[in-house]
Amino acid sequence: MEKTFDWFGARGVGLRKSGSDREYAGAVDGIDRVELVLLSAGEIPRELAAGNIHLGVTGSDLVREKLANWDARVAELAPMGFGGADLIIAVPQAWVDVATLDDLDAAAAAFRRTHGFRLRIATKYHRLVREFLREQGVADYQLIDSQGATEGTVKNETAEAIADITSTGETLRANGLKILDDGLIHASQATLFRGRRRDWTDQQRETLKVLMRVLDI
Numbered sequence: 498m499e500k501t502f503d504w505f506g507a508r509g510v511g512l513r514k515s516g517s518d519r520e521y522a523g524a525v526d527g528i529d530r531v532e533l534v535l536l537s538a539g540e541i542p543r544e545l546a547a548g549n550i551h552l553g554v555t556g557s558d559l560v561r562e563k564l565a566n567w568d569a570r571v572a573e574l575a576p577m578g579f580g581g582a583d584l585i586i587a588v589p590q591a592w593v594d595v596a597t598l599d600d601l602d603a604a605a606a607a608f609r610r611t612h613g614f615r616l617r618i619a620t621k622y623h624r625l626v627r628e629f630l631r632e633q634g635v636a637d638y639q640l641i642d643s644q645g646a647t648e649g650t651v652k653n654e655t656a657e658a659i660a661d662i663t664s665t666g667e668t669l670r671a672n673g674l675k676i677l678d679d680g681l682i683h684a685s686q687a688t689l690f691r692g693r694r695r696d697w698t699d700q701q702r703e704t705l706k707v708l709m710r711v712l713d714i
Contacts (some may be wrong), residue, residue: 498535508526512524513526538556539556551691552705553690554689555574556687571691572691573690575688581684583663588604589674601677602637615639618638619643626640
């Protein structure tokens with residue numbers, strides 16, 4: 498939130514919370530007819546797609562994960578240059594013969610022959626991971642839902658590999674994991690999105706034009 502406020506402020510639009518820290522309302526200075534609502538990053542993609550908000554700032558990974566055919570439902574207006582993190586595939590460092598997705602595909606087939614069940618990949622990003630692996634031709638696996646610390650699932654023996662967000666890779670290395678050479682699924686960052694709702698009023702469209710000029714987008 499603070500970095501979003503800074504980003505808008507540097508472009509002449511002041512965003513601020515109004516009321517107590519427990520309230521989820523805000524105020525906008527520097528442009529008329531714009532209201533600020535504070536939501537969690539995970540809520541924003543669905544609220545944009547539903548047409549309940551016109552613009553939203555959230556991670557580009559969350560939009561792609563939570564919205565099927567995301568680019569038909571929201572428009573990407575501006576990457577904001579902060580909140581960067583990579584969604585990647587990582588495997589145990591001990592897998593010395595597995596460095597690429599082709600290696601993972603071969604290892605997955607061998608794993609199933611040996612153990613009688615598919616190699617498990619723990620993740621919170623089911624849609625993105627499934628689409629990526631399908632495009633890359635990796636098929637012999639199963640996704641395990643991770644709601645906690647995904648990096649620990651391999652050490653805890655509830656998964657053989659993971660797909661997760663990382664910024665520096667330090668937590669992965671601390672858990673004995675390595676990123677596949679071609680295992681980058683999506684390079685995420687905070688992004689300003691617009692919902693593609695069709696019932697904007699003329700006044701709302703004009704306000705958007707003014708805001709885009711002020712933001713130089």
